[in-house]
Amino acid sequence: MNQQEKVVEIKDLRKSFGDLKVLQGVDLDLFNEEILVVLGKSGSGKSVLIKIMVGLLTQDSGSMKVFGQEIAQLKKKPLNAMRLRIGFSFQSSALYDSMTVRENMEFPLVRNEKNLSRKEIDRRIEELLDSVGLPQTINQLPSELSGGQKKRIGVARTLILNPEIMLYDEPTAGLDPITCGDINNLILDVREQYKTSSIVITHDLTCAKQTGDRMAVLLDGQFKSVGTFDEVFPNADDARVKSFYDYNFINS
Numbered sequence: 001m002n003q004q005e006k007v008v009e010i011k012d013l014r015k016s017f018g019d020l021k022v023l024q025g026v027d028l029d030l031f032n033e034e035i036l037v038v039l040g041k042s043g044s045g046k047s048v049l050i051k052i053m054v055g056l057l058t059q060d061s062g063s064m065k066v067f068g069q070e071i072a073q074l075k076k077k078p079l080n081a082m083r084l085r086i087g088f089s090f091q092s093s094a095l096y097d098s099m100t101v102r103e104n105m106e107f108p109l110v111r112n113e114k115n116l117s118r119k120e121i122d123r124r125i126e127e128l129l130d131s132v133g134l135p136q137t138i139n140q141l142p143s144e145l146s147g148g149q150k151k152r153i154g155v156a157r158t159l160i161l162n163p164e165i166m167l168y169d170e171p172t173a174g175l176d177p178i179t180c181g182d183i184n185n186l187i188l189d190v191r192e193q194y195k196t197s198s199i200v201i202t203h204d205l206t207c208a209k210q211t212g213d214r215m216a217v218l219l220d221g222q223f224k225s226v227g228t229f230d231e232v233f234p235n236a237d238d239a240r241v242k243s244f245y246d247y248n249f250i251n252s
């Protein structure tokens with residue numbers, strides 16, 4: 001697959017809940033190995049969009065294709081297979097508190113790949129912990145890790161199933177600026193090492209600028225501004241896009 005190929009293709013996607021129109025004609029593509037940053041204020045529909053992508057919600061109309069397949073038309077088995085190609089890194093890291101880092105990483109692996117040997121499981125866990133720079137945490141509990149370390153382990157756990165698309169939900173939320181920078185670098189490293197295509201949902205424009213090849217701003221149920229950081233932000237005509245920029249870079 002080359003970098004011009006689309007891994008996600010969204011066309012005129014619409015979704016309402018009763019009278020609440022959330023997505024009102026979304027058009028967006030994610031290209032192979034691209035990092036696409038999705039911005040939008042709280043309640044704008046970012047999670048709804050991601051849920052449609054992984055088949056947890058169905059659109060009212062329009063098209064959501066992932067790897068060329070219309071998600072809404074997939075039956076249970078192919079949908080589950082598709083979900084395995086998409087790694088979701090949750091805002092909360094979603095680690096199990098009572099399990100060590102090793103057990104947290106092993107859990108999705110043995111559930112999804114039943115025939116792996118102990119040696120292969122250990123090798124995969126060790127490789128991923130090395131990739132996120134935390135091999136020493138293998139026997140620790142999540143409560144013994146810092147917020148930034150938990151995020152890194154969450155990313156490693158998502159990567160253990162070799163996803164082709166990575167979805168990062170607010171990856172830098174609640175972290176100090178230096179740790180945010182580390183996480184931004186991790187997102188770039190993951191793309192480099194594992195050739196993933198990525199969607200980063202964030203309110204953090206520094207994260208957006210450092211990681212994103214393109215930005216897409218969700219406003220009134222559509223992506224009105226899509227382009228590189230410099231195309232979208234510094235001279236934004238739309239006051240709502242400009243307010244994002246001003247809030248992050250002037251008021252912070």
Ligand SMILES: Nc1ncnc2c1ncn2[C@@H]1O[C@H](COP(=O)(O)OP(=O)(O)OP(=O)(O)O)[C@@H](O)[C@H]1O
Pocket residue numbers: 017020022040041042043044045046047048049
């Ligand atoms: N299953 C549902 N039933 C009814 N309304 C829903 C449902 N899911 C989402 N909504 C509504 O759709 C709107 C968009 O929600 P969504 O969670 O996508 O926002 P978001 O952009 O992800 O916000 P945040 O940045 O706060 O996570 C909200 O008004 C929400 O209440």
